Amino acid sequence: MIDADHGQFYLQDLDPYDAWIAEHAMDPDLAPAGWTDEAVYVHRIGVEPHSISVGTARDDMVESFITVHASAPTTDPAAEHIVETDLDAPTGQLTMSSPGTDPADGPSLAVPAGLLRARVSYIPAGPPPVGTGGGPGDHFLYQVDLWPSDRTYGLVIVKQGPEIWAG
Incomplete structure (x- = not known):
């Protein structure tokens, strides 16, 4: 479970991302957290160097499952929406956080250092476990x-889910 504060959570190689954001944070041509209109309404993920923001259907605790593979795995046929992108992780250490949490307090995951391919699958799920909050919105893994x-x-959309999906 991860806190999807403001309907999103992040996977970031934090040191290179922080260095990039220190240089580019005030660039008016860049959408915050990679959230362009297309990201919000079509592919559901925001992409920046060393970072992926996963848009969620809930502003609440959400179920997430992150796995590192030696090569591309098969897609899950139950997924409603699937998108892939590149993620540069030069340190080989990813952190998971959200807008309302300090990345240093979030979980971390060792990954192969260097360029990774990331596939985000939105899999319809039943209600979350008791005690995870009661916010509105559809449940996905x-x-x-x-x-x-x-x-x-x-960025490649492998399977496009419905246009109206968070509600």
């Missing part, structure tokens, strides 16, 4: 699969 990549592929 946010499955993130990571594997080493030898080149960039950019």
